[in-house]
Amino acid sequence: xxxxxxxxxxxxxxxxxxxxxxxxxxxxxxxxxxxxxxxxxxxxxxxxxxxxxxxxxxxxxxxxxxxxxxxxxxxxxxxxxxxxxxxxxxxxxxxxxxxxxxxxxxxxxxxxxxxxxxxxxxxxxxxxxxxxxxxxxxxxxxxxxxxxxxxxxxxxxxxxxx
Amino acid sequence: xxxxxxxxxxxxxxxxxxxxxxxxxxxxxxxxxxxxxxxxxxxxxxxxxxxxxxxxxxxxxxxxxxxxxxxxxxxxxxxxxxxxxxxxxxxxxxxxxxxxxxxxxxxxxxxxxxxxxxxxxxxxxxxxxxxxxxxxxxxxxxxxxxxxxxxxxxxxxxxxxxxxxxxxxxxxxxxxxxxxxxxxxxxxxxxxxxxxxxxxxxxxxxxxxxxxxxxxxxxxxxxxxxxxxxxxxxxxxxxxxxxxxxxxxxxxxxxxxxxxxxxxxxxxxxxxxxxxxxx
Numbered sequence: 001x002x003x004x005x006x007x008x009x010x011x012x013x014x015x016x017x018x019x020x021x022x023x024x025x026x027x028x029x030x031x032x033x034x035x036x037x038x039x040x041x042x043x044x045x046x047x048x049x050x051x052x053x054x055x056x057x058x059x060x061x062x063x064x065x066x067x068x069x070x071x072x073x074x075x076x077x078x079x080x081x082x083x084x085x086x087x088x089x090x091x092x093x094x095x096x097x098x099x100x101x102x103x104x105x106x107x108x109x110x111x112x113x114x115x116x117x118x119x120x121x122x123x124x125x126x127x128x129x130x131x132x133x134x135x136x137x138x139x140x141x142x143x144x145x146x147x148x149x150x151x152x153x154x155x156x157x158x159x160x161x162x
Numbered sequence: 163x164x165x166x167x168x169x170x171x172x173x174x175x176x177x178x179x180x181x182x183x184x185x186x187x188x189x190x191x192x193x194x195x196x197x198x199x200x201x202x203x204x205x206x207x208x209x210x211x212x213x214x215x216x217x218x219x220x221x222x223x224x225x226x227x228x229x230x231x232x233x234x235x236x237x238x239x240x241x242x243x244x245x246x247x248x249x250x251x252x253x254x255x256x257x258x259x260x261x262x263x264x265x266x267x268x269x270x271x272x273x274x275x276x277x278x279x280x281x282x283x284x285x286x287x288x289x290x291x292x293x294x295x296x297x298x299x300x301x302x303x304x305x306x307x308x309x310x311x312x313x314x315x316x317x318x319x320x321x322x323x324x325x326x327x328x329x330x331x332x333x334x335x336x337x338x339x340x341x342x343x344x345x346x347x348x349x350x351x352x353x354x355x356x357x358x359x360x361x362x363x364x365x366x367x368x369x370x371x372x373x374x375x376x377x378x379x380x381x382x383x384x385x386x387x388x389x390x391x392x393x394x395x396x397x398x399x400x401x402x403x404x405x406x407x408x409x410x411x412x413x414x415x416x417x418x419x420x421x422x423x424x425x426x427x428x429x430x431x432x433x434x435x436x437x438x439x440x441x
Contacts, residue, residue: 048260135263
């Protein structure tokens with residue numbers, strides 16, 4: 001087993017160099033442990049919980065299932081990069097005001113999934129919201145407050161458009 | 163650089179010829195689970211995700227077929243033209259994992275892993291899809307039913323990559339259904355694809371045998387019992403399901419029991435036979 005991989009990843013528009021890595025390391029591991037980006041959470045390590053959701057070339061995927069060294073030609077976006085100035089996005093704001101954050105572990109992944117959903121579909125139906133968030137597990141809220149947060153963002157964005 | 167990243171099929175097959183031990187990676191949704199849990203320690207990897215040709219699909223109207231690149235993600239099959247051409251495939255794709263898994267996972271991966279629970283595989287069996295394989299020696303095609311020979315076993319040679327899958331556009335009724343312990347993020351306990359190809363009903367069953375199984379006795383029964391496949395009686399559908407369940411060869415495992423699987427596959431078969439009809 002070689003532990004001497006050197007490669008570069010483009011995360012949130014910034015090129016990061018990775019050295020002395022093992023080929024099998026997941027993107028989640030590299031983000032958290034090598035690049036100092038712990039926003040993406042690791043729980044199941046098998047793509048079931050969604051807490052590690054990131055965007056790879058615009059697609060929302062589980063970073064635990066991405067081999068980091070295979071993402072060298074991709075644009076990676078993490079929860080840290082949503083608003084680079086450190087302010088909250090409208091989705092994050094709605095999670096706070098609607099009480100969608102309890103223990104908070106699933107929140108970064110859910111925020112990414114909600115952003116991805118609403119970027120593709122400005123007015124999702126209830127079923128579309130549930131299906132879009134079906135890959136993000138929350139054990140605290142029962143999802144009601146999360147759906148309320150999505151509704152809030154949809155309403156606010158709709159108001160801003162009209 | 164142990165992650166080899168080709169950009170053409172020719173580059174990919176040449177790299178595989180030079181590195182025959184390389185682990186083939188596309189979406190990663192199967193492989194990385196094994197790596198994360200230390201069940202596999204790849205030393206070198208051949209990444210196919212950055213080969214644009216593998217992510218393309220096309221319809222041949224004259225031949226009445228659709229060819230889907232092995233690297234097209236499930237999310238691209240759920241709606242749009244692929245879904246219109248192969249509705250059962252769209253239904254199967256929509257049941258895979260979660261949106262995050264569907265954005266990454268591919269049919270090439272489903273075929274490479276070749277699990278009896280692979281969600282798209284019953285569709286490929288029922289439609290008698292053709293699998294395209296490429297190596298430095300050239301290209302060849304095999305039917306899906308020749309391709310899969312056992313649980314996680316197929317006839318792909320170690321120097322070959324799966325490049326595409328061709329299916330007929332049947333312009334007739336077809337559907338896919340599966341049973342699992344919940345609605346999302348679930349591996350099937352039993353799955354089935356029903357399709358009418360030409361005038362023949364076909365039923366392929368997943369998760370109830372070592373490979374995807376065609377229920378040929380049930381198909382024969384339905385052909386004889388219901389010449390009008392757009393109007394299948396409840397009794398005929400029930401008998402169709404009963405015969406199909408006798409053709410299943412399920413086992414007990416951590417996901418379910420053989421007895422439940424036999425029951426469930428019969429129900430799925432009967433429902434699919436009538437789905438979309440006024441029966």
